[in-house]
Amino acid sequence: MPVQTTPHQPDKDDGRFQLAMVSSGIGMAIVDLQGCWLEVNPAFERMFGFSAADVIGRAASEFAHPDDLQRSRIHLQGMIDGSQTGADAESRYLRRDGSIVWAQANVGVMRDSAGQPQSLIVQLRDVTAQHAAVDALRERNRLLEQRVHDQDTCLDAANRQLELLMFGISHDLRAPLRAIDSFANLLGKHASDRLQPTDNEYLHRIRAAVERMASLIDGLVELSRVGKAEIKPALVDVSLLAEWAVAELQEQAPSRRANVVIAPGLMVHGDERLLKTLLVQLLRNAWKFSRHRDEVCIRVEGARTDGGLQLSIGDQGCGIDMRYADKLFQPFQRLHGEDHGAGHGLGLAVAQRIAQRHGGRVWAESEVGVGSVFHVQLPDAGGPQAAKVDTSLRDAGMHGSSDERQSDPAG
Secondary structure: OOOOOOEOOHHHHHHHHHHHHHHOOOEEEEEOOOOEEEEEOHHHHHHHOOOHHHHOOOEHHHHEOHHHHHHHHHHHHHHHHOOOOEEEEEEEEEOOOOOEEEEEEEEEEEEOOOOOEEEEEEEEEEOHHHHHHHHHHHHHHHHHHHHHHHHHHHHHHHHHHHHHHHHHHHHHOHHHHHHHHHHHHHHHHHHHHHOOHHHHHHHHHHHHHHHHHHHHHHHHHHHHHHHHOOOOEEEEEHHHHHHHHHHHHHHHOOOOOEEEEEOOOOEEEEEHHHHHHHHHHHHHHHHHOOOOOOOEEEEEEEEEEOOEEEEEEEEOOOOOOHHHHHHOOOOOOOOOOHHHOOOOOOHHHHHHHHHHHOOOEEEEEEEOOOEEEEEEEEOOOOOHHHHHHHHHHHHHOOOOOOOOEEEOOOO
């Protein structure tokens, strides 16, 4: 705060004032109305590297940084003409060695008993270290921002390259695959009667390999798509999406007996298209690893948690050895052979990526020969819609409700 302008009483207070000047740990000085140093204390001498004899009688402006000189003159004139009672600001000054010292300068006017200005009292607190710390922090932030910008640029470039790669995989690789499959099919149709059984088996293997390669391409494209697709959050009926995904699976295998129970009213906030893909991957996983069962048994349930909705998709398939659980969601990792329904090893990686993009995750519980349960944590967005979701879940009575939707095409 600026020093209050009170009448100066030298006879009574000068001894005490001089003692305060000498004892003060911050720079103190008296400046006349022409702007020249009249007196400085030891702390001032240490701050600037000048002795009192070097300073007294010289203009204070000689010690001011050129960029701050005009502002200092304005403050001085304002205090002399009475338009300004004092000043309190950071300014730069020059030390004896030419280096810059930042000081918090507090200046007040000393007046006589008639209220006329006599001199200025100046207090200077060295804040050079604080300024150096602030400058270092700014430089560090600048470097961090530059690094982030450079990383973003590299990431954008990598994403563009990935998009080009995915475009090539999706288009350029499919054409030769279609040609291989087409010619293998034609050869089988037109020359099967002239081929040995072993030759027909080779053709079958060629076409099966083409199908697996096409499926792998689909999986890679899907993994790339879900990683960069724009998320359009909305209130999503997960129960409805699960029914939709199961209907597609049943359409692909209409003769397969299935007992699928889906709890109603499972609502979350998220991207409907991506959540549909997540459910397709998990339900397809449950479906194909139940191929050795007489009946596919799948149960889709949900429970409200502090973090949102915990969705559970359980099956009675072949199960997973949980010693290898850390590989479950890694691309191209297959914990079963083709005879158990193993595919390209990308489905669970796709599901995990979608959950992560929604701020959630996927994990599994399983026992070999008994079945698996895949859990998905999907956070709520909060707000009025979340309250509506809570009400709908409570009214639906997810667990053991008589309104549970069951799908059994075998009757």
